[in-house]
Amino acid sequence: MTSSAIVASGLKKAYGDKVVLAGIDLDVRAGSVFALLGPNGAGKTTTVNVLTTLASADSGTVRVAGYDIVSDTKKVRAAIGVTGQFASVDELLSGEENLQLMADLHRLRGSAGKRVVRQLLKRFDLEESAGKLASTYSGGMRRKLDLAMTLVGRPRIIFLDEPTTGLDPRSRRTMWGIVRELVADGMTILLTTQYLEEADQLADRIAVLDQGLLVAEGSPEQLKRQIPGGHIRLRFAGAEQLGAAARVLAGSTVDLDALVLRVPSDGGVKSVRAVLDRLDEYAVDVEEFTVHMPDLDDVFLALTGHSSTEVTSR
């Protein structure tokens, strides 16, 4: 039997006239990663704030770790960890001091506290910088420290609000590795993200949030099936070259005005090479070449009929 770590039903919230959550239902299985995917302003942070008891909903019910967030707030708080977009790291303390502070807050006294701090510094590869002020840390290090601080309390459920926004690709991959380890340890993770790739990489289930409503929910595979695949975009110097390319590349679509040809592709080296080889074989010259993988915009266009940046008034 699988149990639910988070169950939300009919969540609504408005700030004045502005409806931010318009009736959200969620069911997050224990031990899984659930991604809430949406553009800026979709309501991701507000959802996390409500689920973590930081903000109250206007209506709807939520149970987290089996407890009602309104009548059992303390028990909910004891079961969860929250890592936000604006880290709770104290810049004027060292990494080690920040962790020690959390250990003190969780009443892990003496050697027990020191042991936890040491273990977390090691696990997050922060030992070398343990004594340095957090203000000197890079964005990636700060996120790691923030997450490490969350883990001091041994939460069963972790909320990660945009854990990799603003990080370079390498730090992003490190963070993904950490998330996978946490799940392997049996934790439940609800993360919010603006990146389809991140949700795809990490999540068992993805819910797409658009203007306070869930417009789709499913496994990454189910969701991607609804989205047009990747393609290679080729731009030519003239209509003649464009026409020649269109004749030799099966399944391509022509944009005559832009002198552009779109060729369906998974973006992999093999399929890219096959396209270039074919053009070479027929001596067709290409002006510009880009590989396009589906992103949040493609998801939104496919699911909602509008782009992720297009704001419509409710």
Ligand SMILES: Nc1ncnc2c1ncn2[C@@H]1O[C@H](COP(=O)(O)OP(=O)(O)OP(=O)(O)O)[C@@H](O)[C@H]1O
């Ligand atoms: N305290 C508040 N008062 C008024 N409006 C708010 C408040 N908090 C959020 N909003 C509005 O609610 C909407 C949703 O915000 P929210 O932060 O939940 O979105 P988000 O999906 O997390 O976006 P982001 O990626 O930018 O954090 C936005 O239009 C925002 O301006």
